[in-house]
Each structure stands twice: as C-alpha cells, then as structure tokens.
Amino acid sequence: RPSVWWLLVTTVAAALAVVLALVALQHQREVTRPVGEGDLFVNDAREGAHSVARFIADGDSVESAVKRLRNQLNIEAVAAVSDGLVVAATAPELVGVALSNPVLSFGHESQRVTAIAVGSPTQISIDGVAEWETGDVLYQVHQPSVDGGPSLLLFYDVGELLERRIRTTGIAPLTLQLTAAALGLALVAAMLLIGRARTVRRYRELARESEMLHRHATELTLTNVALEEARTQAEHALAMAEETNRIRAEFVLMINHELRTPLASVVTGAELLQMDADLSEDDRKTIVSDMVTDGNRLYGMIAQMLAVARIENRGFEFDLGPVRLDVLCDQVEAAHPRLRVDHSGASHEVVESASVRTDAQTVAQLVASLTDNAFNHGASNVVLECSAELTDPPMLVKGSLPDNAIYLSVVDDGPGIDEAFLPRIFEKFEKKSFSSGTGLGLYLAQMMAEALEGAIAVHTSASGTRMTVALPVIAVANPVGASA
Structure with a gap:
C-alpha cells in the first residue's frame, strides 16, 4: 500500500511540472506574439x-x-507637460512648447492616454545633435499624471516603432528556465513512480518469499513436533519395554522361587513317605498335611495366574444381580476360613439386610484375594467389616466409587504399606521383596472390583491397612428391631 508521503510528494511534483510547463508555454506565446x-x-x-x-x-x-x-x-524624446506646456524635456528645444495638436490637447485636458503620428512642433536634438527637424513625423503619446508626477509626452520614430513590433521567434530565456524546471519535476515524479513500481514489485517478491519461508517454517515446526512426539513415544515405548523386561525377569525369578518351594516340599514329603518305612503315624500325618498345604498353595498360585490371563483375554463372565449382604458375608466367610466377619456394631445391623447389585462368587474371590494379600504381608488377624460409609479417608482409590454404596472393609494388623510403594500396589507383578506370592493378587482384585462396577479404597498406617470394597447398593432394609 503506497504511503501518504509518497503520494503527496509525487502528486506535488507532477502538478508543479504541469504548472511550470503551462507557464513556459504561455510566456513563449507572449514573447513571440x-x-x-x-x-x-x-x-x-x-x-x-x-x-x-x-x-x-x-x-x-x-x-x-x-x-x-x-x-x-530608449526612445526619441521624453517631455514633462503641465498646463498644456512642456516644462522639461530631453530635447531643450521642446521646453516651453505648447500642445498644439487637438488630440494631444484633449488627452491632456481629459487626463487620458492619447496617441497620434504628427509632425514635430520643433527641432529635436539628442545630446546636442539635431536629429529631427520641425515637421518631421513622430509618433507622439500623451500619458496622464500618475502618483503625483507630471503628465508625459513620449516621442517615437515611426520606423523604429514598426521594427519593435516584430519580435524574435526564438525561445526566450525564461521559457527555457521554466521548461527546465518542469522537466526536472517531471523527472522527479517519473523516478518516484518507477521507484514505487520497483518497490512494489520487490515488496511482492519479498512477501512471496516471506510466505514461502513462513510455510516452510510451519512445516518444519510441524515436523519437529511430529519428531518430538515420535521421540517421546519411542522413549515411552522403550521405557515400557524395559519395564516389561524387568517385570518379566522378576516374574521368572519369582515363579522360579514361589513354585519351586512348595513343589520341592511336596516332592520331598513324597520321597520321605516312600523311602522311610519307620516313620511314625504322627510324622506321616504331619508330612502329608504339609504336602497338602504346599500343594494347595501351588495350586492357588497357578490358578491365580490362569485367572489373570483368562480375564485379560476374555474378560469376566458373570451376571450382576441383587444379592443380600448377609448372604454375601456368609459366602465370603466360607471362602476363607482365616477371615473373621465382624457382626457387631450398629452400622452392621443397618446394612446387614441390604441388597447390593453384584456377583456373590466374584465378591468372595475378591475379598479372599485381599485377605491372602494381608496375610502374605505380615498380618496376624484379618477382619471383614460392613458399613454404609467410608470409615477412614482413602489414600488411594481404584475404580469409580458408587454414589450409593455398601462398603466391605478388609482390616488387618500388619505393618502397613510404605508410602512410596503405595501408588504401585495394584500394578501387575508388584510386591515387596520379603513377601510371598505372585504379585497378582491386588491386580486381580482391582480388575474384579471394576468389573463389579465398584471400587477399592486403601487407607494404611503403621498399625495396619484397611482395604475397602465399595459395591453399588439397591436397597437398605430397616434395621433389626426398628418399627415399620
């Protein structure tokens, strides 16, 4: 877009060039006319x-x-006239001569410019030399008084007057000066226009180059972003791969230890029963009992790993439906003989007859998994509590807490969970180094809780851990002894 100053300067230069050209033309016409x-x-x-x-x-x-x-x-003579008489003149012969010509007399009396070719009233000399005799025809002009000066009488030689009428046909100096000034301004205007055209062309070229550079910069930015995202994804994938390899290696070591220990116990017990016939009946019973315990432990670990693999591949296969909480507690207690259900407390009486939307067998497995986890991490006593609200504020929640829920809390007296380890307790194969098990118990419990449309909330301290399962409630019956 042209600037205001450029437009102003160009317009002024062009206008002045035109004006000067017109003035030069008019002047030349005047001097040659x-x-x-x-x-x-x-x-x-x-x-x-x-x-x-x-x-x-x-x-x-x-x-x-x-x-x-x-x-x-540069004329023949000049005379000053007053009251019809010449009072001063360049030719002394004219002083005192009266205006005898009627035309000149009329002009003097009426104060008008008058002129006439008439014979000279007397001899006229220039610088003492007689140039004109009396009666020689001269062109005489009368000029009235101006600005308080005298009236004038001018004398012209008719021949010279005719020569003065013919002017030269050449170019006048002023015309040349005006024309040169007009050409200079026209040149300035033309240079401004050419410069502006070149500037506009160059500006457009720069604009195209700038747009191209901007497009390339944008493409480079997008490419850099894509490369950065790819690098981030690659680093994340590498970290995941390294973490997977670490977990796989630890899992192989854990399986090697956890499976070999009960399997070695079973094999050793079987060999003792086979080779030592002198064993007493009590020793035989003890060996068989240990073999059964280790076999069940081995079976449980294998069953747990197979359950995780089945759930990850095919998901859960159950139907959610209404289940009374007292029936559910009986099934949970029967599923794990070391778990004690706390039937005391007003809160338990309120929720004992409640109905929840769940699958009883899956809930029993879930609570059993939490109970095994508690015993595996040093707990001596594990209690199941039922309540209509969370007893302790949760420090970690997995899943979505239902708006209206019944809470089953697995409470142990173990050493608690380390604060730094707490965020990872529900991850696959994560477990403390000193604890037994596969590291799949809480991972399996989380999947079961989410499948039941519930959640698991964790609160831990040095005096123990509370793992609370939140299940969506359908209805709560009146407490025992309450009137309808």
Whole structure:
C-alpha cells in the first residue's frame, strides 16, 4: 500500500511540472506574439509615468527624471507637460512648447492616454545633435499624471516603432528556465513512480518469499513436533519395554522361587513317605498335611495366574444381580476360613439386610484375594467389616466409587504399606521383596472390583491397612428391631 508521503510528494511534483510547463508555454506565446503600437506605447507610457513619479520621490528633478526615463525606454524624446506646456524635456528645444495638436490637447485636458503620428512642433536634438527637424513625423503619446508626477509626452520614430513590433521567434530565456524546471519535476515524479513500481514489485517478491519461508517454517515446526512426539513415544515405548523386561525377569525369578518351594516340599514329603518305612503315624500325618498345604498353595498360585490371563483375554463372565449382604458375608466367610466377619456394631445391623447389585462368587474371590494379600504381608488377624460409609479417608482409590454404596472393609494388623510403594500396589507383578506370592493378587482384585462396577479404597498406617470394597447398593432394609 503506497504511503501518504509518497503520494503527496509525487502528486506535488507532477502538478508543479504541469504548472511550470503551462507557464513556459504561455510566456513563449507572449514573447513571440506580434504586438501593435498600442501595446508598446501604452505599456511604455504607464510604466514611464510610474518611473518618473518614483524618480521624483527619490529626490530627482523633473529634468533628471525625464532623462532617466528616455534612457530606460530608449526612445526619441521624453517631455514633462503641465498646463498644456512642456516644462522639461530631453530635447531643450521642446521646453516651453505648447500642445498644439487637438488630440494631444484633449488627452491632456481629459487626463487620458492619447496617441497620434504628427509632425514635430520643433527641432529635436539628442545630446546636442539635431536629429529631427520641425515637421518631421513622430509618433507622439500623451500619458496622464500618475502618483503625483507630471503628465508625459513620449516621442517615437515611426520606423523604429514598426521594427519593435516584430519580435524574435526564438525561445526566450525564461521559457527555457521554466521548461527546465518542469522537466526536472517531471523527472522527479517519473523516478518516484518507477521507484514505487520497483518497490512494489520487490515488496511482492519479498512477501512471496516471506510466505514461502513462513510455510516452510510451519512445516518444519510441524515436523519437529511430529519428531518430538515420535521421540517421546519411542522413549515411552522403550521405557515400557524395559519395564516389561524387568517385570518379566522378576516374574521368572519369582515363579522360579514361589513354585519351586512348595513343589520341592511336596516332592520331598513324597520321597520321605516312600523311602522311610519307620516313620511314625504322627510324622506321616504331619508330612502329608504339609504336602497338602504346599500343594494347595501351588495350586492357588497357578490358578491365580490362569485367572489373570483368562480375564485379560476374555474378560469376566458373570451376571450382576441383587444379592443380600448377609448372604454375601456368609459366602465370603466360607471362602476363607482365616477371615473373621465382624457382626457387631450398629452400622452392621443397618446394612446387614441390604441388597447390593453384584456377583456373590466374584465378591468372595475378591475379598479372599485381599485377605491372602494381608496375610502374605505380615498380618496376624484379618477382619471383614460392613458399613454404609467410608470409615477412614482413602489414600488411594481404584475404580469409580458408587454414589450409593455398601462398603466391605478388609482390616488387618500388619505393618502397613510404605508410602512410596503405595501408588504401585495394584500394578501387575508388584510386591515387596520379603513377601510371598505372585504379585497378582491386588491386580486381580482391582480388575474384579471394576468389573463389579465398584471400587477399592486403601487407607494404611503403621498399625495396619484397611482395604475397602465399595459395591453399588439397591436397597437398605430397616434395621433389626426398628418399627415399620
């Protein structure tokens, strides 16, 4: 977009060039136009009257003033007239001569410019040399008084007057000056226009280059973003792969230890029963009992790993339906003989007859998994509590807590969970180094809780851990002993 200053300068230069060209043309027309006598003597008479008045005002005498005017106009003679008589003249012979021509007399009386070609009233000399005799025809012009000066009488040689009418046809100096100025301004305007055109073209080229660079910069930015995302994904994938390899290695070591220990116990017990016939009946019973315990432990770990693999591949296969909480507690207690259900407390009485939307067998497995986890991590006593609200504020929640829920809390007296390890307890194969098990118990419990449309909330301290399962409730019956 052109600037205001550029438009202003270009317009002014072009306008001045046009004006100067027109003035030069008009001046040349004026200087080359043929003029008539009137143009000459009227202009000479008017300018002469003003000049004489100025000379006299500057202190010159009338005689000196008319002599200066004659030299200025370069004519035959100049005379000052007062009351019809010549009072001063460049030719002494004219002083005291009266205006005898009627035309000139009329002009003097009426104060008008008059002119006539008529014989000279007397001899006229220039610088003491007689140039004109009495009766020689001269062109005489009368100019009235101007600015307080005298009336003037101008004498022209008719032949010279005719020569002055023919002006030169060459170019006047002023015309040349005006034309040169007009050409200079036109050149300035043209240079501004050309410069502007080149500037606009260059600006458009720069704009295209800038747009191209901006497009390339945008593409590079997008490429860098994509590369950064790819790098981040690659680093994440690498970290996941390294973590997977670490977990796999630890899992292999854990399986090697956890499976070999009960399996070695079973094999050892079987070999003792086979080879040592002198064993007492009590020893045999003890060995068989240990073998059964280790076998069940081995079976439980294998069953747990198979359950995780089955759930991850095919998901859970059960139907959610209404289950009374007292029935559910009986199934949970029967599923794990070391778990004690706390039937005391008003809260338990309120929720004991409640119905929840769940699958009883899955809940029993879930609570059993939490109970095994508690015993595996050093708990001596594990209690199941039922309540209508969370007893302790949760420090970690897995799943979505239902708006209306019944809470089954597995409470142990173990050493608690380390605060730094707490965020990872529900991850696959994560477990404390000193604890037994596969590290799949809480991972399996989380999947079961989420499948039951519930959640698991964890609160832990140095005096024990509370794992609370939240199940969506359908209805709560009146507490025992309450009136309808």
